[in-house]
Amino acid sequence: MHVHVPTSVDEVLGLVGQGVIVAGCTGIYPHLGPDQSIISLRKAGLSGVETDGAAVRVGATTTLTQLAREVPFLRDAIASIASPTIRNMATVGGNLFARQPHGDLAVCLLALDAQIDKTGDLVTSVSFKVPERWYYTKAMRRKQNSASIVTVASDGVRIALGGVAPQPVRALAAEAKLAEGDIDGAAEAALEAADPFDDAYASAWYRRRVLPVHVRRALTNAV
Amino acid sequence: MPSSVIELTVNGSEEEFIAKPGTTLLGALRDTLGLTAAKRGCGVGTCGTCTCHVDGEAVMSCLVPVETINGSTVTTLEGTTPADGLTPLQQAFLDNFATQCGFCTPGMIMAAEALLAANPNPSREDVVTAISGNVCRCTGYESIIEAILIAAEATA
Secondary structure, three states: OOEEOOOOHHHHHHHOOOOEEEOOOOOOHHHOOOOOOEEEOOOOOOOOEEEEOOEEEEEOOOEHHHHHHHOHHHHHHHHOOOOHHHHOOOEHHHHOOOOOOOOHHHHHHHHOOOEEEEEOOEEEEEEEEOOOOOEEEEEOOOOOOOOOOEEEEEOOOOEEEEOOOOOOEEOHHHHHHHHOOOHHHHHHHHHHHOOOOOOOOOOHHHHHHHHHHHHHHHHOOEO | OOOEEEEEEEOOEEEEEEEOOOOEHHHHHHHHOOOOOOOOOOOOOOOOOOEEEEOOEEEEHHHOEHHHHOOOEEEOHHHHOOOOOOOHHHHHHHHOOOOOOOOOHHHHHHHHHHHHHHOOOOOHHHHHHHOOOOOOOOOOHHHHHHHHHHHHHHHO
16 A cells, blocks of 8 residues: 655646545545555645635635634534544545535535635635624534534525435525525425435434424524 | 655654554554554544644544654653653542543543643633543543643643
């Protein structure tokens, strides 16, 4: 096996296909076999947060800890992900590839209509605007360091859900109800976007049952 | 791929060693450098007993391929311990029965050291958050939280 540690994006692109791309090594890396080569993005120069007014550009290998430091409105959401030690390692780009019921930051980015910037097939950064309003809630088995049962993120217009479908999803029917000012209607309509699964944290039945409750709670509690 | 030469500053001393491809920081510490305070529990980043500091931040050393941190500064539990005696945090663990079987203790202390370095006056909730990535299967969390709060009070 090889451990590639490229020091530029060009060098990464030249290595594509020669190993699994990793950054924080918290998501995919623990599940790799001992003979699988990796391409680490740790020194590829993709880390950092740039802000210009409300516009934010986040380098792909920025850690969740760094992002929370620089972008205050996301702090509650980031604090709901894993533990401080893992947040020191896990990256923004990596979160996009986290399998549900993980990937709560990806749910936030979906609600923010974030743009993913790529060079070739490599995610290099993620861009979004700081919203005027922000709503976030995550239901989990414990108060901290647990995967999602239901995650709800919204800027008051778009609503994105985690934990209730194979990928983070937009709840479009719920957004239509929210646009009419009907929060109870939005809560019920969110079920149209749900395609939940059973796992060790909750059953599909339970996720469907509590989804409207958490959508309603999220939309009535602005961060 | 041939093995690579890795240079790290570990607990203040310059270390240079040869690592086979895919060696984790935890493996290098334990098997090459003989620093066995950090333990291998789960090996997938969920138990926290391998917690060390890399460039000042607490990380799960079982998830760090050592080639990716070549040139970094690493601190382990051994590095925080004075030549004679214990740190206030270690003493508080001892005095407050926060160590039961002891397997989680190195990780708990390194997670707590990171907390106290950033926040010398933590609330109880801050402490709970700081050790939320560390599992104690004796379930001795209450005495661990107490010990960290007592150490914070003693040193603040």
